[in-house]
Amino acid sequence: MRLVDSKKLLELQNNPSNIRNICIVAHVDHGKTTLADSLISSNGIISQRMSGKLRYMDSRPDEQQRGITMKSSSISLYHAMNQEEYLVNLIDSPGHIDFSSEVSTAVRLCDGAIVVVDVVEGVCPQTRLVLKQAYSENIRPVLVLNKIDRLIVEMQLTPLDAYVHLTQVLEQVNAVVGELFTTEVFENEEASMEKKEKEALNKEDNNFYDWTSALEEADDSHLYFSPDQGNVVFASAVDGWGFTTLTFAKLFSDKLGVKEEILKKVLWGDFYLNTKTKRFMKGAQEKAKKPLFVQVILDNLWNVYETVVMRHEKDKVPVICEKLGIKLTARDLRHTDSRVQLQSLMVQWLPLSHTILNMVCEKLPSPKEILPEKVERLMCSRIRDFDSFNIETQKLKEDFLACDSNENRPIIIFISKMFSFDKSALPENRPKALTSEEMALRREKARQLREELKQNNANINRQSEEKSPHEEQEKSAEDENEKEKVTFIAFARIFSGKVKKGDRVYVLGPKHDPSKILNCNIKIDTNKKLKDLQSDEHITCAEIKSLYILMGRELEDIDEAVAGNIIGIGGLEEHVLKTATLSSTVACPAFSEMQYSVVPILRVAIEPTNPSQLPQLVKGLKLLNQSDSCVQVLLQETGEHVLVTAGEVHLERCLEDLRTNYANIPITVSEPIVPFRETIVEPPKMDMANEEIASQNVDKSNTKLEDPIITIYTNNKQSKIKIRAKPIPIEITKLLDRSADLLKAISQHIKTLQTLSMNDKLDNKMEGLYLNGTKHKLSERMLKLIETFKEDLQSICSKLGPDWKDLVNQIWSVGPRNCGPNMLLNHTADYCTKYLHHEKEIREDPRFEYEGSFVNGFQLATLAGPLCDEPMMGVAFCIEEWTLEKSFSDDISQTFGPLSGQIVSAVKEGCRKAFQVQPQRLMAAMYSCDIAVDQKVLGKLYAALGRRGGRVVGSDLQSGSASFRVQALLPVAESFKFALELRTHTSGLAAPQMLFSHWEVIDIDPFWRPCTEEEYLHWGEKYDGVNRAKAYMDSVRARKGLATDKQLVQHAEKQRTLSKNK
């Protein structure tokens, strides 16, 4: 039975000073949702008895099944205290690391947070994280030490031990807070020091230096949790009880005959009761006395638990009840399960919800008391200064602080996420209970219908025929509805102003910058939607179609909402992607980006099980992207749809959503395809055993020395080509990579020139020149770019020695696709080509006609190398000789096809062969990982990296904290499920972030076999270990259906023989 209906809640909404927006945050399984349950039960939404078992806020089936929360959801609760009525907007957040983005969205909307800590497990990685999040968002936390019952029942501690344990846990929490505080102070100090240094430089007067740390000046006393300040609750959410020292001070002040105020102060801490003098004394530990906390509180608790739960002394229950002044129902007294008895007893004695809501209302700020610092942090990101905003924007700060719902105040609403909601469950679509008059009306109608039917009995057939097309239409309409059975609700908080249904507001995207808009006065098209926007536009205009109070699993329809509330807004799915700001003025800045502690790193490729259902999948992925703030969906160049999630559990939830809600089709998940590159290197001087090769006898039979210059003829023997391959130094490769766009443009230009010059040869010189003059000249800017490129190249080459000196004039083409990191170099004596020196024109040479084909052959060769058909990288092909004896006898050209085609294939084949006689290597894509890791598990992190072929580049301690920042490199091919391994091995104390950084040569020959003396000594004639490069190569070859050197059957004799019964 609900105690408070929505009308009451609406009334309360209008008084911001009595609103509390709070969220519950903690490590996974520390009891957030259970705590939320017991708070909800205080409002009668769920029964007292079911609280802790129902997990009301976990509305998804998979949440219930797995027993973890996966999304943050809000509920509005009513609480009365000291004749005042309060509205508490409670947000329950998930604790699993995969969903910490949901915590960010929840924390963003709140003014206060309840931090729950399991007293048995103590401070866990996620506890640190949520404390950090709360701290960085400037919201005030209160602490709940949960699961105290476990100390009694499971760990069976004595009250005194439990007290010590509790103080230790509390110290742990405070240590984390202190660490956060010092880290921030140090950061600020560094920043201010830099400023000071700049100033000092200007003044030229820095013989004075301040050595005192800012830490000494900063005040941190208000930060810490302490029971005597009343911001700590001791609780057992499962049994539904909780208390602060204040609760007991009230209960015992009469019994002990002490004033409540005094008792409150001495209940926590090293105080004891001197029975003789009847006075509270300090130093209980020293004198081996029981601290007051143990004597007054814990002893009593232990007593109750021991009698009821541990010893099952049923007859004593009524006695206890009488002592505590509690009346248990007869049913509870008769109950066989002692735990249930205990629960009903404790709930009445020390009601958890009451204690916590009291504390929340007292200790946590209302929306009106929003701190100026918090406002500034919301309005501008860390990089930007608040003062850099327009005056108009700066004025809005006052509106934030006022939190006024007056009509003339601007509307400012922040949407922190979009969540999907079943359309049929919306309040407006829910079937309403019929009133009696309506019932009567329906009855009447039904009767009429029946009579009509009787009359038209004969016409039924005809009617049904008429009906059928109509019905079909209805059906198709229904189908459409079914397709879009989910709708998106914005999870939002009003910071200022009052919003009504039907209001039109600006929707400001996350990249919106008010100063730009205000300065240049752009007209805003009101009819635009998100998908119509250009990349630099971030404003749309939307009508607010519906407003809701969030009630956990349900929504309550409302007509208007005022500042300080957390609400749901419907009908914005076409305007808001993930987060947005709604405002009545464009001067409002976009809220600073949320700081996600976890970035999505688990990449998987997704495809529909049935290939023809691809469009549904794409649509589903778009919806998923909108509903989840921590998901990335990419369409890769290979055509794969890649889903990037924060972790395994998150991935599973996303897939579940896709399968059942968004796409409604079966999908398959696989590892994404990892690209490789092929290259050649200088012949190595050391062998695999790290011995010099030159000083040893090398087994010549294995390594047949081949001429590095490959000579190849076209099929009709008309043309002879000599090719040599050599590796390009890394500096040049980098330059080529950087200037890919430029190179592409040049190639395009050359192609047109080529055709034009051929045109010229013919009789249309006039037109050709004309074309040349108008269109096909490079622009000034391009020429300049080419010039700088040439200079860069020249300067690099001059450093590299004589081999590369003349490179600029030798470049013939680059590839693959005319812009890659491979070069075709012209070393011929008698044939000139043009690439960068485009002004020269050579037309008379018969070879000129086939130059295009020649280059095409090179392009094809670099696009698919001989190792495993992956593109080449950093390879130069030098053409040493190219001769062409053209004979015009027709029969030859017919047998082998046109000469141009022959040249293409000859060059391609030649390049591949030239590549193969050099030492070949595979290149792997590398991720650069940035890992924040606790120093305790540094060793385990290194081990996990080592297993996957990664290596550490650098690591340093973060000042003021106990965590390291480690930079490492990891091959992309090994990165799948790396985060999972890291988390399991480091118990969640390491959080990696990965980003593609570069290509790296794998320094093993894929075809390597021992061939030097030392290698024979080490490995014998046949190497049995795993060759990493070969393993990669074989997997790619197997995927592409190319031949590998794997044998079908290793040992012929070991095959199963089918006996023929002989």
Added chain:
Amino acid sequence: MSKIFTPTNQIRLTNVAIVRLKKGGKRFEIACYKNKVLSWRNKLEKDIDEVLQTHTVFTNVSKGQVAKKEDLIKIFAKEDQTEICKEILEKGELQVSDKERHSQIDSLFKDIATTVADKCVNPETKRPYPVSIIEKAIKDVHFSVNVNKSAKQQALDVIQILKNEIPIERAQMRVRILLTGKDARKTKDKVVKLATTVEDENWESGTANIVCLIDPGNFRSLDEMIRTETKGTGQFELLNLKEMVEGDQAL
């Protein structure tokens, strides 16, 4: 009393694959292990004993009839049975064993799928399909691989069949055509018929400059046509081998 023939030292060969060679009007057979002959021919297996059951040359393996020495010398001109076996292994016709056939079909299938994925795009997104989707689609249309046809030929066949299953198209080539002279207009009409879409067309003093997308299958015929129709005055230039979107894109 008739003698009872008791084979005492008979070697019974199981697990046999026979390789036959007809030479000089005689048939020779050798007994090999199953699934090994192809890897010998591909030079993956180097140990002859892993391939041959016995180094004897037979006229009939199943009956156990060994070839006569004189015949061998006469026909192969050598005495060493192992050498003869190697020759038969190289040149003879063989029974393909189950695993060999299986892997052959498997790799050919993958080759076909890779070729299809390489040549085609999704016309809606102008992006290639991943190979795994193509493989699934090929299986869905019940295409069976023919070992005797080339992968490319079969890929082209299967693209036609796949069009019924998923939206798929050959990646188009982008070409530029320059036409001059009197017949420019006439030729242009013919050219445009072969192109799928004309992206850009302008005329300047009697010269047509056309940029269009064509089906790769039409490249040859278009090239031929322009050369003959314009008697060498027209230009035909390949701008882009495959028209598709490059780079990653966030949804």
